[in-house]
Amino acid sequence: MTSPRRVRQHVTEERIIEAALALIHDEPSGTFTLAKLAKKLGISAPSLYSHVPSKQYIIERVRSRVVAEIDCSAFDDQPWDEALTAWARSYADAFVKHPETIPLLTTNPVQAPELIAQYETITAALLEVGWPRTEILAVLTIIESFIMGSVLDLVAPVQMVQPHVDQDTPLLRELLAESSGDSGRARRTFNLGLEVLVTGLRDRLDELVAERASAVTSTS
16 A cells, blocks of 8 residues: 555646646536645645645646647737737637636636736737727737637537427527537637627727827827
């Protein structure tokens, strides 16, 4: 039988993060606790603090694992709207692999340096093309909210809209029947939503730039 001392020697920060991610996958209800994590590792909860400083630190390391696959490089050489579209697709693809993490990660402050660095890159790109400082955080929030909601649809195993048999919804039933078994529906929905969203943001920026130009002209 392995002694408690031997078990502790094999507990590393890396193993803790791997166990945390596995636990979140096994219990995707957002009820991640250090007690459950310690039990999975076969140690006491206080022992965790000899390897990691806090629960928030573990959550951010898990976030770092997930977001490591998000590609932000399009902002290096593409127009802001095309780069934002590419980033959103990469973001969605990363979370499709770990959808169970969404309830936990979306209810805890973002501190993961990998994602913070991407926010900085996007902020700089938006400022450069004329987005007002007062709207940039809103743009990021709008895009991320759309992505997270879309991921849940992308991984949904069944048709989520199911009218009751006694409910009079003939048009809706026809559309649902037509899309039944369509494995590409969720991805097309995501692409359409992203296109509409980015088009709206592009139009918004054009309006803001035109308003500023008009204001400058009227005062000169």
